[in-house]
Amino acid sequence: MQFVDAHCHIDLYDNPLEELGHAEAAQVGVLAVTNAPFVFTACRDLVACQQDVWAAVGLHPELVGQYGHQVDELVEHLGETRFVGEVGLDYRVTDRETHQVQRAVFRQIVEACDRRGDTVMTVHSRGAEADVVSMIGELSKGTTILHWYSGAVKYLDVAQGQGSYFSVNSAMLASKNGRKLVSRMDRSRVLTESDGPFAIVRRRHASPRDIPWAIHRLADFWGEEPEAVRAIVMDNWAAVLKC
Ligand SMILES: [Zn+2]
Structure with a gap:
């Protein structure tokens, strides 16, 4: 393994096994x-x-409005996996009346992760960064990866101080706000992601095989050689797995 896609919805591609074959080849x-x-x-x-x-x-x-009642099922699965996601809060595209339920569900998940102690949790925080960061800070002992972080710099700083990682995709590096946020991240906290198939890269659905390209974009942005950036990200991923 030379690269990592730390946030991909592989089960939502038309042909997940074909996509995994491409990932393995890359x-x-x-x-x-x-x-x-x-x-x-x-x-x-x-x-x-x-x-x-x-x-x-x-x-x-x-999807908390639809499947929030399945949170106990999620907690049970923590008996067999230490990997958790996608979870979190979204206040931007969801109805206001779901926010309280979202918080209750997320709290229950974070507390369950905390009991397990060695979880790696990839977290969505769009429009809800203050609550996500404070709940993680208050409750979480496991490793947290904030995926496609798009909030204020001040909460990024708090999350970073709490030891969170950030998974970065090429769409972030193509936007002014994304670049500002990535420039604020400590390099020892940065991972790569596709968020495929939802994210769009080069006018098609993003895929794990886009990660080498994301490494090149990150290398351009940091003014480093791609190989050095690849090595940094893989060291970070190794640290996540060791937690
Ligand atoms: Zn996602």
Whole structure:
């Protein structure tokens, strides 16, 4: 494994196994997030024979209204996986009346991760960065990765002080705000992600095989050689797995 995609919805591609084949050929390891507890088992079975692919149990904040009642199922799956995501809060595209339920569900997930102690949790925080960062700070002992962080610099600083990692994609590096945020991140905290198939890269759905390209974009941005940036990101991923 030469690269890592720390946030990819592999189960949502038309042909997940083909996508995983491309990832393997490109030497990209994949943290395969899911959006609801009832799909975790299928994703786990899908990736079971793959090397360097980790299935994560999740409950996407935009789906809490529909599947929030499955949070106990998510907690049960923590008996078999230390990888959690996509979870978190979203105040931007969700109805206000779901926010309280989102917080209750996320709190329950973070507390369960805390009891397990060695979880790696990939977290969505759009429009809800203050609450996400304060709940993680208050409750979490596991490792947290803020995925596609787009909030204020002040909460990024707090999250970084709490030991969170950040998974960065090429769309972030193409936006002014994204570049400002990435420039604020300590290099020892940066990982790469595709957020495929949702994110769009070069006018098509993003994929784990785009990660080498994201490394090149990050190298341009940092003014480093791609190989040096690749090595930094893989050291960071090794540190995450060791937690
Ligand atoms: Zn996602």
